[in-house]
Amino acid sequence: MRDWSDLKYLLQVARDGSTLAASRALRINQTTVMRRVTALEAELGLTLFEKRRSGYVATEALQQLMPWLEAVESAHRAFDREAEALGRNIAGTVRLTAPDLIVARFVTPVIYQLRMVHPGIRIELVTTDDFLDLTSGDADIAIRAGDAPSEPSLFGRRIVADDRWSVFCSRRYATEIGAPRSAEDLADHNIVAIMDGFYPSPVADWLNAVAAPGRMPVRHNTLGSAFDSVKSGLGVSAAPDIVIYSDDKLVRCFPLDFRTGKELWLLAPERHRNSPHVRAALDLLGSKLPDMFKAALDKRDGPD
Numbered sequence: 001m002r003d004w005s006d007l008k009y010l011l012q013v014a015r016d017g018s019t020l021a022a023s024r025a026l027r028i029n030q031t032t033v034m035r036r037v038t039a040l041e042a043e044l045g046l047t048l049f050e051k052r053r054s055g056y057v058a059t060e061a062l063q064q065l066m067p068w069l070e071a072v073e074s075a076h077r078a079f080d081r082e083a084e085a086l087g088r089n090i091a092g093t094v095r096l097t098a099p100d101l102i103v104a105r106f107v108t109p110v111i112y113q114l115r116m117v118h119p120g121i122r123i124e125l126v127t128t129d130d131f132l133d134l135t136s137g138d139a140d141i142a143i144r145a146g147d148a149p150s151e152p153s154l155f156g157r158r159i160v161a162d163d164r165w166s167v168f169c170s171r172r173y174a175t176e177i178g179a180p181r182s183a184e185d186l187a188d189h190n191i192v193a194i195m196d197g198f199y200p201s202p203v204a205d206w207l208n209a210v211a212a213p214g215r216m217p218v219r220h221n222t223l224g225s226a227f228d229s230v231k232s233g234l235g236v237s238a239a240p241d242i243v244i245y246s247d248d249k250l251v252r253c254f255p256l257d258f259r260t261g262k263e264l265w266l267l268a269p270e271r272h273r274n275s276p277h278v279r280a281a282l283d284l285l286g287s288k289l290p291d292m293f294k295a296a297l298d299k300r301d302g303p304d
Contacts, residue, residue: 004076006040009033010048011069014062017055091120092277098143100127100224101239105246107143110288114281121277129199129223134269140278141285145240145262153270156282159290160242160264165203167253168244169236174251180236181254187212190235192226195219203238203256245296264293 012022013033023030041048048065049056058066098107103125111123131146132138135153145163149156167186169179180186191211194204198221208216218234220226230237231249240262244252266286272278 156267
């Protein structure tokens with residue numbers, strides 16, 4: 001079965017009589033068009049164009065193939081129209097749970113895209129750091145930080161392999177007070193931490209341990225509210241790099257010198273493997289979130 005991309009390049013060159021004009025119409029590099037057409041000629045064992053000074057002229061062999069090429073193009077367009085119509089008819093409610101730190105910055109933009117493609121899907125968003133029970137129906141999809149899931153009743157994919165964390169502050173705080181550059185510097189800074197028992201993790205324990213007496217003006221019960229306090233200039237705290245680098249008003253001060261042991265997973269229960277509305281949401285989240293996270297982390301190599 002021929003690659004439609006190759007046939008599309010071939011058809012466009014035949015219509016335009018030029019690889020340059022075809023590349024502009026298809027919005028790709030001219031070299032790519034020339035290479036793919038040449039490769040297709042070699043694969044078919046046919047000479048499809050005469051290369052003249054005036055441009056590319058279809059040979060008799062290509063002229064005989066043109067009706068079939070145009071039929072393939074028509075079938076491809078009909079397929080796209082039908083698939084789009086079917087996709088827009090997908091409907092249902094999807095309950096999605098995700099940590100509050102990533103909801104506004106990453107999840108809601110994808111939900112907007114999902115609604116544009118599938119207006120019949122309604123999202124119930126449960127924002128929490130807790131692990132809801134997907135198997136019992138507390139949620140249909142979870143974005144979950146932690147180790148690889150061990151439950152055989154779940155399926156999904158890892159969307160962040162190493163959820164690295166760093167100490168951060170707001171740019172205003174860095175300008176007015178200065179940004180700490182090591183754990184030792186934290187003795188001179190206010191620490192925004194998490195209350196005991198609300199987010200058990202090495203990071204929460206470490207923040208409470210490094211805070212100097214009298215330098216913890218506020219503690220929160222969620223990471224998201226602690227994050228907002230740091231943005232307002234109340235002090236410094238720790239957060240995942242993907243979140244810090246997604247906001248230009250923040251400064252990454254220094255990375256934590258211990259591994260958090262966290263990964264980020266996109267999960268759903270097996271009963272939804274073939275549910276059209278849940279799979280539509282799951283597939284879009286799975287395709288968009290890794291690129292969004294990568295774009296944020298790519299800033300890590302640049303200046304803070």
